[in-house]
Amino acid sequence: MTTTQPGTVHPAEPPASGEDRAAPAWRRIAAQASFETRAILRNGEQLLVTIVLPVLVLVGLVRTSFLDLDTQGWSRVDFVTPGVLALAVMSTAFTSQAIATAFDRRNGVLRLLATTPLGRGGLLAGKVLGVLAVEVVQVVVIAGVALALGWRPALAGLPAVVGVTLLGTAAFTALALLLAGTLRAEGVLAVANLLLVLLLVGGGVLLPAGELAAPLAHLAVLLPSGALGEAMRGALLEGTVPAFSVVVLLGWTAALGWGASKLFRWH
Amino acid sequence: MPASPALEVRGLVKRYDGRAVVDHLDLVARPGAVTAVLGPNGAGKTTTVECCEGLRAPDAGTVRVLGLDPVADARRLRPRVGVMLQDGGLPTGVRALEMLRHVASMYARPRDVAELSARLGLDSFARTTVRRLSGGQRQRLALAAAVVGRPEVVFLDEPSAGMDPQSRRAVWDLVRELRADGVAIVLTTHLMDEAQDLADLVHVVDHGRVIASGTVADLLADGGDAADAPATVLVEATPGLETEPLAKALAALPHAAAQPGGAAKPGSPVPDAGDAPPADTSPWSVVAGADGTYTVTGPVDPRAVEAVAAWLADQGVLARSVTTGRGTGRTLEDVFLDLTGRHLR
Structure with a gap:
């Protein structure tokens, strides 16, 4: 075999090592986070599920009485808002992220970005930060509407809300990646929306698990949705987070995270 | 004196469900040269370049890109390697130039996005979302993303697919310019004219193996039974x-x-x-x-x-x-x- 050698020139800027040719890690991750956030906030369907749906649920439950709520002595808005915040976390960390990742996976976006200096780790970090950024927007909008409706949260519980949000985000992002990395994009679209509706109705998110029918009541507290809802209500109503809910969320995060890391397929 | 290879694949094996898609494949690509991996659909071309890009781990054999292992040394290698995937890998909801700027932001000293965009004619659809681009426009954008980081090695998987002749010219011109700058370009193709016009070295791949290698002239002179023709x-x-x-x-x-x-x-x-x-x-x-x-x-x-x-x-x-x-x-x-x-x- 013969080969031609059309020159042995080297690129104009020969690198000592590869890594200094990449932008610093924090800048790559920040760029990815901002890219993800903009993609979600610009997408009509994503906005519908992450912002419009929780706000509609909040206003609907507070301002109408078609659902006869046992508010256990709290005002309707105080009783409902923590659950709506939990719903908001689920819609962004789970439904929206699962769908976005599934289509990015199908379109080869994940693989392409994994070949840039961002890498797989940076991509994941960027996604998680993007989810958190969208959640900040959600909290501002939902809390704004709730305050306008007369919401009086337990101020002592606010720091705990941050922790609960992070934990819920971790559990539901892991579930999102597990689905997005194993099913076809169209399947993820269907399953992610269906699961959100099922958990919304029977998962103990909006209303305490105890208000559900008997078998569901026991099941819902063990679901990540029920645990997140209970933790939010504990923090914002009483100012304390029930330890049981934290343990349940930690368990789900560990299990789903393990599953996603084992089963996620990039191709 | 020949430059050390930019890419060296030795005895590469990759199996899917026990079936060897790449079967003891060897190939070499050098700096400042265009190396074409030519083969019919399903020959194992894409799997081979995906192993070179670190997207798949080989089942056997070695892959060295710039002397590094694409999987184990990924962190050091990624900034020096540009990739254009066969399916583009472009997110559909963003605008064309926004995507290119985003990829550029991953590098310390990327190429000038405006210059590159003018070079490949991206300006006319800079603000169009990727979803609404034609096949050829997407391919040009994906090529821009592959080279924006000033790579030393570029992998182009079927770069001309879906391109009109004008786009193809623009892409080929850029590839030749990269070659003149000393970049190693590895492209897979089943388009003969692409390999014939662009490639300094052609590896013909079928059933996961290289069945012939050489310059286009070599292959034309003694590929197959041509010597007896x-x-x-x-x-x-x-x-x-x-x-x-x-x-x-x-x-x-x-x-x-x-x-x-x-x-x-x-x-x-x-x-x-x-x-x-x-x-x-x-x-x-x-x-x-x-x-x-x-x-x-x-x-x-x-x-x-x-x-x-x-x-x-x-x-x-x-x-x-x-x-x-x-x-x-x-x-x-x-x-x-x-x-x-x-x-x-």
């Missing part, structure tokens, strides 16, 4: 010429095969057609193509070309071209089909 004179003229007189004139030539070197006696006249031996013993064949090409096959020598010219003069026709050679008209496509077979897959 009979000599020909290829005439491009007008359709419908009478070939019988030519066949007779050729048959009447001194039998070149009987004279090693193939040279007829200088100055010997072209014999009269009446003296010609019976046609079935003639070593010559003249085949007319519908498009006005005539392929004269036999012991070609200067007298034969003279006979062809005399025949054309008798017919009052000026040929567009008269070419002699062994396997004249043979293209990379012929070599490729000889090597990989003609059945559909």
Whole structure:
């Protein structure tokens, strides 16, 4: 075999090592986070599920009485808002992220970005930060509407809300990646929306698990949705987070995270 | 002195569900050269480049890009390697230039996005979302994303798929410029003209193996059975010429095969057609193509070309071209089909 050698020139800027040719890690991750956030906030369907749906649920439950709520002595808005915040976390960390990742996976976006200096780790970090950024927007909008409706949260519980949000985000992002990395994009679209509706109705998110029918009541507290809802209500109503809910969320995060890391397929 | 290889693949094996898609494949690519991995669909081209890009881990064999392992040394390698995936890998919801800027932001000293975008004609759709781009526009954007980080090695998987001729020109020009800058370019393709026009080195891949390697000239000269191919004179003229007189004139030539070197006696006249031996013993064949090409096959020598010219003069026709050679008209496509077979897959 013969080969031609059309020159042995080297690129104009020969690198000592590869890594200094990449932008610093924090800048790559920040760029990815901002890219993800903009993609979600610009997408009509994503906005519908992450912002419009929780706000509609909040206003609907507070301002109408078609659902006869046992508010256990709290005002309707105080009783409902923590659950709506939990719903908001689920819609962004789970439904929206699962769908976005599934289509990015199908379109080869994940693989392409994994070949840039961002890498797989940076991509994941960027996604998680993007989810958190969208959640900040959600909290501002939902809390704004709730305050306008007369919401009086337990101020002592606010720091705990941050922790609960992070934990819920971790559990539901892991579930999102597990689905997005194993099913076809169209399947993820269907399953992610269906699961959100099922958990919304029977998962103990909006209303305490105890208000559900008997078998569901026991099941819902063990679901990540029920645990997140209970933790939010504990923090914002009483100012304390029930330890049981934290343990349940930690368990789900560990299990789903393990599953996603084992089963996620990039191709 | 040859530069050390930018890419070296040795004994690469990759199996899906126990079936070897890449089966002990070897290939080399050098800096400042375009290396084409040419093969039919399903030959294992994409899997091979995905192993080189660190997207898949080999089941056996070694892959070294710039002397590094694409999986183990990914962090050090990624900033030096540019990738254009076959399916583009572009998120559909963002605007074209926004995507390019985003990829550029991953590098410390990226190429100037405005310059690159003008170079590849991205400006006309800079603010269009990727979803609404044509196939060719997406391909150009994906190429821009592959080179924006000033890579030393670029992998292009089917870069011309879905491109119009203008886009293809722009892409090829950029590839040649990268080559002149010393970049190693590895492209997979099943387009013969792409490999023939661009590649310094071609690896023909089929069933997960390299079945032929060399420059395009090498492959054309001795790929397949070309060395045994009979000599020909290829005439491009007008359709419908009478070939019988030519066949007779050729048959009447001194039998070149009987004279090693193939040279007829200088100055010997072209014999009269009446003296010609019976046609079935003639070593010559003249085949007319519908498009006005005539392929004269036999012991070609200067007298034969003279006979062809005399025949054309008798017919009052000026040929567009008269070419002699062994396997004249043979293209990379012929070599490729000889090597990989003609059945559909």
